[in-house]
Structures are given as C-alpha cells and as structure tokens.
Amino acid sequence: MIINQNSEFLFGFEAVMTNPNGDPDQENKPRMDYETSTVLVSDERRKRDVRDFLKAKGFQIFVDTLADKKVPMDKMFEYIYDQWLSDNEKVETFLSGHDEVKQLWDELGLNEVKSYEDLKKKIKDSKRKDYLTQVNNSVLTHIIKTSLIDIRLFGSAMAVEDVTRTYTGPIQIAWGYSLHPVQLVKSNTITSIMNDDASTFGKKHKLYYAFICHYGTINKFSAKYTGMTEEDREIFRKSLVQGMLANQTDSKQGQIPAFYLEIIYKPEFDGFLGDLRRFLETGYNEEKPIRSIKDIKIDFSKLSEVINQMKEKGYIDKVIGWFYPFIKLEQLVGIPEYEYIDLWEVIK
Numbered sequence: 001m002i003i004n005q006n007s008e009f010l011f012g013f014e015a016v017m018t019n020p021n022g023d024p025d026q027e028n029k030p031r032m033d034y035e036t037s038t039v040l041v042s043d044e045r046r047k048r049d050v051r052d053f054l055k056a057k058g059f060q061i062f063v064d065t066l067a068d069k070k071v072p073m074d075k076m077f078e079y080i081y082d083q084w085l086s087d088n089e090k091v092e093t094f095l096s097g098h099d100e101v102k103q104l105w106d107e108l109g110l111n112e113v114k115s116y117e118d119l120k121k122k123i124k125d126s127k128r129k130d131y132l133t134q135v136n137n138s139v140l141t142h143i144i145k146t147s148l149i150d151i152r153l154f155g156s157a158m159a160v161e162d163v164t165r166t167y168t169g170p171i172q173i174a175w176g177y178s179l180h181p182v183q184l185v186k187s188n189t190i191t192s193i194m195n196d197d198a199s200t201f202g203k204k205h206k207l208y209y210a211f212i213c214h215y216g217t218i219n220k221f222s223a224k225y226t227g228m229t230e231e232d233r234e235i236f237r238k239s240l241v242q243g244m245l246a247n248q249t250d251s252k253q254g255q256i257p258a259f260y261l262e263i264i265y266k267p268e269f270d271g272f273l274g275d276l277r278r279f280l281e282t283g284y285n286e287e288k289p290i291r292s293i294k295d296i297k298i299d300f301s302k303l304s305e306v307i308n309q310m311k312e313k314g315y316i317d318k319v320i321g322w323f324y325p326f327i328k329l330e331q332l333v334g335i336p337e338y339e340y341i342d343l344w345e346v347i348k
Contacts, residue, residue: 153232
C-alpha cells in the first residue's frame with residue numbers, strides 16, 4: 001500500500017574513535033563546524049549506507065556503479081532500460097496499464113525492440129520525437145515503482161536526455177550534527193595506501209567521541225509519485241540501522257546506531273513539526289572532555305511535551321521507536337512513549 005501518512009524521524013548514533021563523514025576539501029578530516037566545535041554528517045552519507053546495504057541484500061539500485069565503476073546517469077538509465085526491454089513479461093504488464101502508450105507502441109512496431117538505442121532510433125525515424133519523451137517518462141515511472149527502491153525512497157533529479165520528470169524523494173534527511181562539542185584526535189595515524197605496484201602514505205583523521213543526530217521527513221504526497229509503499233518504509237528504517245552496522249570500513253568502525261524515533265501523523269494531517277532536534281537538550285561538564293555517552297545526558301522531555309500536545313489535538317496516529325539494546329538509557333532521559341519496532345529484524 002502506498003504511504004498515506006506523513007511522518008518525521010530522529011536517528012541518533014554514536015561515533016567512537018572514527019571519522020563519520022570525511023570532507024574531501026579538508027584532507028578528508030571529519031566535517032566540522034569549527035565555530036561550535038560540532039561534527040557534521042551529510043545526508044548523502046546516510047543514503048549511501050542505505051543504498052549499499054540494499055544492494056548487498058539483492059535490491060536493484062539506480063544510483064549505483066556498474067562493474068565497480070561510477071557511470072553517468074544516462075548510462076545507468078540505458079542499462080536499466082535495456083534490462084526492462086529484454087523482459088517481455090514486464091513490457092506487456094506495463095503496456096496493459098498504459099493504453100495510450102500501447103497504441104503508439106503497436107503503431108510504430110516496437111514489440112521486437114530489445115535495447116534502448118534501437119527504441120530511440122525507431123522512434124526518431126518515425127518523426128515522433130514527442131513520443132520518445134512521453135514513453136521515457138511513463139516507462140521510467142513504472143520501472144521506479146516496480147524495481148528501483150532507492151528512487152522510490154530518495155528520488156532523483158533525472159539528468160537524462162528525453163526525460164523531463166524529476167522525482168522528489170518522499171524521504172528527506174537533514175545533515176546530522178553532534179549534540180555537543182567534539183575533539184579531533186590530534187595525532188593522525190599514518191596508513192599505507194596501495195596503488196598498483198607501489199604504496200604511498202596517508203593520514204587517518206578521527207574524533208574521540210560524538211553523539212550525532214539526523215532529522216528526516218517522509219512525505220505522503222511525494223510517495224504517490226515514486227510509489228513508495230509501507231513495506232518500503234519498513235525496509236528504510238531497518239536499512240538505516242543495519243546499513244550503518246554493515247559498513248565496517250576502516251574509517252567507519254566505531255559507529256553504533258543508538259536510537260530511531262518516528263512520529264506518524266494521521267492520514268488527514270498534512271504538516272510536520274519541523275526539525276525535532278530543537279526539542280532535545282544535551283547536558284555535559286564543560287570542564288571535562290567528552291569521551292563516551294557517560295559524559296553527556298540527552299533530555300527528550302520537551303519533545304515528549306510537544307508530542308503530547310499534538311496527540312491532544314488529534315494530529316498524531318502513533319510514535320514508534322527503537323533503541324540499541326545495550327545503550328546506557330540512563331543517559332537518555334524523558335524519552336517519549338513509543339511503540340517498539342525491531343530494526344534488527346532481517347530484511348527478506
């Protein structure tokens with residue numbers, strides 16, 4: 001079932017002696033707001049974890065690589081299109097639900113076409129250039145709704161010739177930031193980097209500890225256009241947690257998901273509270289370095305108050321949540337009441 005309820009979420013994680021998101025403009029040091037000494041993590045970092053995990057689980061991904069090499073979007077589009085055209089059953093299923101396209105498809109004799117290049121040539125030879133855009137928009141939307149989960153979740157701006165649609169992702173994730181000041185490790189580890197038959201030396205930049213939080217929204221109106229379903233939403237939640245745990249690269253070891261909280265609104269409610277992080281308060285001793293969760297206290301009390309007020313107005317359907325089973329919950333106080341969901345459950 002296509003999503004028919006707006007929701008917004010918080011995703012918090014710990015980063016211990018790690019580099020949560022390297023900045024290529026700063027020798028791959030952790031991204032920082034140096035004025036506040038807080039670490040930053042881009043939305044693309046979170047999406048990349050989700051995409052990589054879903055790919056490992058066997059899902060087809062559009063924003064991806066071919067043969068382990070990055071390729072332009074138009075090449076990926078052509079690759080996906082060729083796969084689709086080679087499956088007669090998929091083509092027939094599509095045409096049976098698109099009468100106008102089917103009429104033109106039969107009229108131009110496209111039933112034997114097996115590649116996008118041939119399709120494009122045949123349509124252009126027919127002098128029906130407008131038809132190519134119409135077909136591409138219709139076919140791509142169909143492929144997204146049936147096959148490409150990453151675009152159903154995150155959308156994509158289509159920089160592809162003869163495609164005019166842009167798919168706004170139902171899921172939008174704000175840049176994450178630490179809820180307290182952090183300290184970078186001053187002594188950078190030297191590492192050996194292998195290049196063909198030679199090796200060079202580089203630096204590993206890390207921070208001691210950070211409790212980082214992302215805010216995000218899931219929009220029911222955008223979901224109609226990409227076809228994002230309730231099942232997709234469940235898969236996203238699990239991938240957010242499991243994708244981080246699966247990404248055990250040298251620079252990402254030490255990252256542990258801490259919690260996921262999501263406010264699900266009633267179908268008739270069209271709005272959002274906005275960045276939920278502004279309702280969190282973090283306490284710590286400014287005279288002591290922060291080296292673990294024991295050195296901070298995160299208070300959710302204001303968020304709980306706001307949620308209760310929204311419930312009284314009849315806007316909220318429910319609040320769901322997951323907390324890492326072994327996190328020190330005494331450091332997280334005033335947590336809103338929530339229905340537990342198991343984000344460690346296997347994605348099938």
